[in-house]
Amino acid sequence: MNTDDELRLICWNLERNGRGREGNEENRLLAHRIMARYQPHIVFRQELADAWSNGKRDLYEEAKALGGLSAYMSAPKDGRSRKPVGVMFDPRLFEMDAHTDHDLPWKQICHLQVRLKGCTKPLQLASAHLCHFSPELRAVEAARLTDLADHGRTALIGMDANSYPHRAADEIMTEPIGWEKIEDPVHYQQRTIERNGARVPDTRPSEILTGGKGIFIDLAHHAGTALNQPDALKPTASLRRTDQGPPQRIDTLLATPDLVPALRSVEVVDSGDVRRVTDHAMVVARFTLTEVHRILS
Secondary structure, eight states: OOOOGEEEEEEEEEEEGGGGTOOOOHEEEHHHHHHTTTTTTTEEOOOOOTTHHHHHHHHHHHHHHTTSSSEEOOOTTTTOOOOOOEEEOOTTEEEEEEEEOOOOOOOOOOEEEEEEOSSSSOEEEEEEESSOOOOHHHHHHHHHHHHHHHHHOEEEEEEEEESOOOOOOGGGGSOOOOGGGOHHHHHHHHHHEEEEEEEOOOOHHHHHHHHHSSSSSHHHOOOOOHHHOGGGGOOOSSSOOSSTOSBBEEEEEEEEEGGGEEEEEEEEEEEHHHHHSSSSSSEEEEEHHHHHHHOOO
């Protein structure tokens, strides 16, 4: 496979920007090295805690470690989450058009409009981290993301959904959660919804984004079912906690359907180094660059 004709995407939630609860600076730098091995062209990041401080030094340091990417993030706001999201892209491939922070009650969505050089059609890029405590807010956030595909726009989204894929039968790499056995009562309340008088896993964001007529395609689901890559369906979080049930596939890369013919593969990276720096696996998608160029032209 020609890696020169490849567009590589990463989506990764780094716990407290890689420092974790212990404030370990070496783990943050290890996370940079893990990502750099993949030479990404687009990075969707969650939990950029403290990256706004000191003139966004952490953000730019990470972008430099990844080969000199252009880096943007949403601004933290008082009374809301202090762990914003961000998007980075390779300026050798893309030109910047616009940066918008979609203001929502808990976390903003970081949204960039870029253009692949030589192409006329813009590409929407968005990083999101859906609300951890409210199924209702997650549904609103997911609905907001649908607007990126309105009017025939082409879009890529990387996010921590804090909820579950709605086609449960296809999640062949994930052990179902026995909710009656969950030890953490807060997690139970935050991650389930009531339907027909019973508490069930919250799949509404997945239904909104990838159900119905398919505004977006879940790239891991497509790779796992249509491209015969079952490992793309491996769970992503939590890689550490055991009181919330077995790990689930909550970190996702989404694309508008026009981009899907260019998809080569999806990889879930949950190595020992990854587990050392965060509680989420890293999701990597690879596209054929010339095919993306054709689509956007």
